Amino acid sequence: MTRLLYELAAADETLRFSPFCWRIKLALAHKNLEYETIPWHFTDKAAIAFSGGDKVPVLVDGDHVVSDSQNIAAYLDETYPNEPPLYGDEPVRALTNFIRNWSERVLQAALVPILIPDIFPQLAERDKAYFRQTREARLGCTIEELATRRPAAIATYQATLAPLLATLRDQKFIAGEAPGYADHIVFGALQWARLMSSTPLVEGPLAVWMQAVLDTYGL
Amino acid sequence: MTRLLYELAAADETLRFSPFCWRIKLALAHKNLEYETIPWHFTDKAAIAFSGGDKVPVLVDGDHVVSDSQNIAAYLDETYPNEPPLYGDEPVRALTNFIRNWSERVLQAALVPILIPDIFPQLAERDKAYFRQTREARLGCTIEELATRRPAAIATYQATLAPLLATLRDQKFIAGEAPGYADHIVFGALQWARLMSSTPLVEGPLAVWMQAVLDTYGL
Known part of the structure; x- marks a missing residue:
């Protein structure tokens, strides 16, 4: 049995963003x-219709x-309880949920106006319209x-990093001594920025932390 | 033996903010x-000199x-290990630290420009200069x-609430089913706002959550 993950790809299908x-x-x-x-493009709706989404x-x-x-994430924890937990016990799940909301509504929201113009030309032709x-x-x-608003958007993005940078001055990972699902979530947002931005957005301690996450899993 | 907490007070010493x-x-x-x-005022430095700070x-x-x-907080967990933990195990401590950094550097930072003009007239005369x-x-x-910049500052503050409001739609407390130290920290920031602001800043789901925190402890 092969486990399959359908994953968003750019025109260059090695670019998964x-x-x-x-x-x-x-x-x-x-x-x-x-x-x-399996590389997937925005307009390949038919290819994943079997998922119901x-x-x-x-x-x-x-x-x-x-x-x-x-x-x-919930499925993986439920199906593979003998492997390290993503959410784990209630306080960890709940606190991670706050960080997910921050990552999606603050960090990713700040990256959207920077990255949309950078992503557009890198998409497969059939996805552009x-x-x-x-x-x-x-x-x-x-x-x-x-x-045209990129400089202001970058300033806003840099300001959103304050709590993340302060936390990484105190501890190696967001979840402490080893990465947890909160690290995976925030890593995903910054990996999107790193892969698609036309100018560097992820440097210094953030780059060190991201490499430490990859190193943990041998990636 | 009486346990004593020196606590910041306004001119009205029942106002602890x-x-x-x-x-x-x-x-x-x-x-x-x-x-x-013990009520304490900003200029009562001599009264707490014994603390070294x-x-x-x-x-x-x-x-x-x-x-x-x-x-x-660290002292309480270490000294009273048989009482419910504030920080608890490593992932909880580390994730709470992110939320502390968010509360101090984003939420409290957004409240400062709103509250400073409201706090000033409520201080003891000797603290004002x-x-x-x-x-x-x-x-x-x-x-x-x-x-004069209050309206813009309030708009900024309202925007910072997004991840907190989203989290409280999913769960009763920031730490999940019961309040934890992450709740105490964010409550502190919003209690400061609630007690000192000249206009309402904490309403709806935030007020419900704060009451639930107080009710948990019979306060």
Whole structure:
């Protein structure tokens, strides 16, 4: 049985850039689970219709099909209880949920206006019209208008890093002495930035921490 | 033996408004430890010189004198291991530290420009010159200039609440089913806002959660 992860890809299919897919790749590594990835593009809705959803990550684990990173993390903990926990006991799950909300609503939200103009030209041709339409509708401006606001967006992003940088001055990982699911989540956001940005966004202590996460899992 | 907590007070000494003192009051309640408080004012440096520092909270616990909320929390866990933990195991301690950094560097930082003009007139007369001098030097503007920027400061503060509000939609407390030290820390910040602001800053789900924290400890 091969475990399969459908994962968002750019025109260059070796470029896998979804923050939500990255957190699941690290979660699978954390739980010592092997898998193969299938590159997926925004407009390949038919290819994952079997999951009941239209977004990745989608995990196919034997007879089980699980979509949405939240569901996948819960599934992995439930199905593989003898491997290291992602969420673990209640306070850890709950505190990690705060950090997930911060990562999605503050950190990723600050990265969106920087990265959208950088991601657009790197997409497969067939994804470009879909990406432009959905993102411009969501943001209320064109991708080109967004690009002109890059310096202000970068300043906003840098300011959002304050609690993360302060924490990494006190401890090696967000979850303490070893990475946990909170690390996987925040890593996913910054990996998205690192892979797709046209200018460096992840440097110094953040780069050191990201390398330490990868090193932990031999990635 | 009476356990004593030196705590920041306004001109009305029943008004105890320090976010750092509030987190320790909740921490003491969490650990089922009784104590008496001693009202303290910013310029009463001599009264706490015995602690080796010049700020509150200061806890006097028998022969032990501990200052700084971080030190006090660690002291309480170490000294009273049979009471419910504040930090507990490593992932809980580490994840709580992220939330502490968020609470201090984002939430409290957003509240400072709103609350400074509201706190100033409520201080004891002997504290006012000290407060004006230290805060104006730190902020680079007068208290009166700060007051003119209140609407923008409130908008910034409201935006910082996003991850907290999202978390409290998923779970009753930041630490999950029962309040933990992460709750005490964030409660302290919002209690400071609630007690000192001239306009309501803590409403709806935030007020519900704060009441639930107080109810947990019978406060």
